[in-house]
Amino acid sequence: MTASRVSRRRAIALAGVGVAGAAGAAGIGGAFFADAAVTPAATDTVPFDGAHQAGITTAAQDRLHFVAFDVITKDRDRLIQLLKDWTAAARRMTQGLDAGEIGAMNGIAEAPPDDTGEATGLPASGLTITVGFGPSLFRDADGRDRFGLAARQPAALAKLPRFPGDALEPAISDGDIGVQACANDPQVAVHAIRNLARIGMGVVSVRWSQLGFGRTSSTSTQQATPRNLFGFKDGTENVKAEEADLLREHVWVQPGDGPEWMAGGSYMVTRKVRMLIETWDRSPLAEQEMIVGRHKGSGAPIGQAGEFDPIDLNAKRDDGEPLIAETAHVRLAHHSTNNGARMLRRGYNFVDGSDGLGRLNAGLFFIAYQRDPRRSFIPVQRSLARKDEMNEYLRHVSSALFACPPGPNGAGDHWGSGLFAA
Numbered sequence: 001m002t003a004s005r006v007s008r009r010r011a012i013a014l015a016g017v018g019v020a021g022a023a024g025a026a027g028i029g030g031a032f033f034a035d036a037a038v039t040p041a042a043t044d045t046v047p048f049d050g051a052h053q054a055g056i057t058t059a060a061q062d063r064l065h066f067v068a069f070d071v072i073t074k075d076r077d078r079l080i081q082l083l084k085d086w087t088a089a090a091r092r093m094t095q096g097l098d099a100g101e102i103g104a105m106n107g108i109a110e111a112p113p114d115d116t117g118e119a120t121g122l123p124a125s126g127l128t129i130t131v132g133f134g135p136s137l138f139r140d141a142d143g144r145d146r147f148g149l150a151a152r153q154p155a156a157l158a159k160l161p162r163f164p165g166d167a168l169e170p171a172i173s174d175g176d177i178g179v180q181a182c183a184n185d186p187q188v189a190v191h192a193i194r195n196l197a198r199i200g201m202g203v204v205s206v207r208w209s210q211l212g213f214g215r216t217s218s219t220s221t222q223q224a225t226p227r228n229l230f231g232f233k234d235g236t237e238n239v240k241a242e243e244a245d246l247l248r249e250h251v252w253v254q255p256g257d258g259p260e261w262m263a264g265g266s267y268m269v270t271r272k273v274r275m276l277i278e279t280w281d282r283s284p285l286a287e288q289e290m291i292v293g294r295h296k297g298s299g300a301p302i303g304q305a306g307e308f309d310p311i312d313l314n315a316k317r318d319d320g321e322p323l324i325a326e327t328a329h330v331r332l333a334h335h336s337t338n339n340g341a342r343m344l345r346r347g348y349n350f351v352d353g354s355d356g357l358g359r360l361n362a363g364l365f366f367i368a369y370q371r372d373p374r375r376s377f378i379p380v381q382r383s384l385a386r387k388d389e390m391n392e393y394l395r396h397v398s399s400a401l402f403a404c405p406p407g408p409n410g411a412g413d414h415w416g417s418g419l420f421a422a
Contacts, residue, residue, distance in 0.1 A: 029194025045124040048091045050407040051264050052252065053415075055128030055346065056369050057241035059220040061182040064212030064348040064365065065189040066270065067197070068400060069204040070174025071137065076147045080420050082203045086131070086196055087414035096124035099195040116198065119191035127183040127353045129192055131415045132268045135159050137176040152419060154258040156267055156372045163385040166396045172208040172272065178402040180268070180367065182346075186213070208398070210272065212348025212365045219346050225299060225307060229275050229349050229362055230393075232292050233299030236307055237334070239344040249340040250376065251369050261418030264406030266369040269343075269377045272350075273400030275363035280393045291389045293328030301330065313337070327389040333380060341376040343368040363394075373401060 046054050071079060076101050078416055089099040098104055100114025107113050112180070138153035139145055162168065179196060183189040190211075216228045217235030221242050228234040239246050248254070255263045289296055299307035303315050303323045313331055315323035336340045346369070351362040369377040385391065407418055 011050075043128055045095050046128050048094045048249075048408070049410055049413070052266070053130045053404055053407045054094070055130035055180055055182055056127050056251070056266055056346075056404070057219060057247065058182070059124075059223055059241065060125045060217060061210050061216040062184045062213065062215060063182065063186040063189050065181045065186070065193045065207040066365065066367075067179050067181075067193050068134070068178070068207045068409045069177045069197075069200065070166055070207045071146070071176045071203065072205050073203045074146060076420075078203050079147060082200055083416050083420070084414040085199050087408055089195060089199055090129040090192070090407075090415075091411070093119075093192050093195065094124065094127045094129060096127075099199070102174070104138070106113075118189065118194075118316045119188050122185060122188055125183040125185035125188040126185055127181065127188050127192060129196075130182075130268070130404060131178040132178045132180075132404035133157075133416065133419070134175050134178060134400065134402050136174060140192070149419065152259050153238050154262055154403055156258060156374055157401065160269065160373070160401050161378065163381050163396070164401070165385050165391055165394075168399050169397050172210075172398040173404075174400050175207045176208065177204065178268065178270065178400060186211070210350060210365050210398075213349050214349040216347045216349060216364055217345040219344060228364060229277055230280055230288070232288075232294060232296055233307060234297055236294075237311075239342055246342065247344070249373055251344045253371055255300050257372065259419075261405060261416075262403060265404050266344075266371065267373050268402045268404050269366070269370070269373055270398070270400045270402075271366040271396055273364045273366055274361065274397055276359075276393045277362055278359050286366040291326050291329065291393075293324045293330030302328075304323070316378065317386070325389070327387050329384070329388055329390045332383045332388050338383060339375075341380050343370045343376050343380075345369075 044056055048054060073079060079126065093099055098115035098120075102114045104113045104115040104117030104120055135153065135157050137147070138149045159174065179193065181189045182193040183192070193209065217238045218225050219238065219241055221240050225233040225236050239250060241247070246407070248367070251264050251266050253262045253267070257263070285296060293311075294301055298305070300309055301311040301324065303312065304310075311324065311330060311334060312333065313322070313324055313336065317323050319385050331337060345367065347364055347366040349362070350365050351360060353361055355361045368377055405418060408414055
């Protein structure tokens with residue numbers, strides 16, 4: 001067996017934790033983490049194949065590299081072959097292997113390696129790679145059906161509307177294919193995207209990409225609620241991986257919802273939201289808490305003691321005014337004020353340097369999965385865009401929607417096989 005065929009995770013385990021430690025890691029690496037609700041440790045692998053793509057209900061990792069590709073080939077068969085090649089490479093990388101069978105250092109000197117090598121020696125780091133197809137893959141901006149897919153476009157996969165206050169930049173919005181790589185090591189996530197881009201050269205080109213750190217939501221009950229760059233706990237009421245009934249109702253596309261190829265999949269919304277953090281940082285604590293609708297320290301709803309205490313939207317102050325303001329973020333985003341709409345969020349913080357005026361270009365890269373964006377993200381965002389007092393401190397600069405098909409069904413299957421089936 002060549003060195004490239006040995007998993008990075010296994011190499012680290014054998015080198016550093018001793019026989020007992022390696023045996024323990026091997027024992028939990030398969031069956032224990034078959035339940036995506038369990039938080040992967042830094043060196044663990046996440047199963048790639050399954051009824052749903054990994055990286056949706058998988059307990060949110062610490063780092064993100066997201067990329068949107070444009071398809072530049074006109075050849076349907078080349079696109080299908082790319083998806084097959086990508087799936088094979090992703091299956092290997094998520095298990096701690098090089099992207100290709102030869103690897104980064106074991107090929108002939110006269111040929112490029114089939115892995116870029118920067119993750120050599122690193123563990124799998126809980127890597128997941130999730131793929132979705134944008135509306136423009138079915139019909140481009142000129143209305144062309146480049147790949148014979150227009151008849152298979154789900155009604156739910158329509159370009160997101162422009163919301164009040166949007167300051168969208170077309171160069172960092174939309175895309176034919178979206179790829180989300182999450183891991184507990186930033187280099188592992190970057191390695192995954194870099195190798196997919198390398199494999200796709202001549203078939204796709206990078207439209208835009210985004211690095212993220214510090215998850216802004218919990219996707220498992222085993223995870224503590226993180227804080228966003230405003231300093232508040234974020235995603236307290238997020239749908240969790242353990243809530244099977246809520247996932248079935250709000251996250252997974254069900255048979256009969258639309259085209260058969262999407263059953264078991266989910267729709268991914270991405271939004272890049274710049275936070276005007278210098279302005280926020282000069283706001284009084286009481287004003288910040290009023291805008292959010294939660295206490296900054298505990299994360300509890302205003303008027304409550306614990307983070308997970310129920311939100312009482314009917315509670316009144318002594319003067320008769322609502323205890324949680326009518327313009328508070330938690331009120332406007334709450335499922336009880338949006339006809340029960342819920343999503344599974346797994347966004348990340350970002351800091352992209354400064355804007356040249358001494359201000360950080362920083363904020364939230366929002367990601368949410370849902371069964372149908374027309375009944376979840378779109379009505380919720382409309383409510384927030386019209387009334388949320390937090391809008392004074394936010395700028396939405398990027399927007400995209402992708403249809404994420406179900407997970408591959410074993411080594412002979414690939415991403416989007418149902419979409420491209422004859």
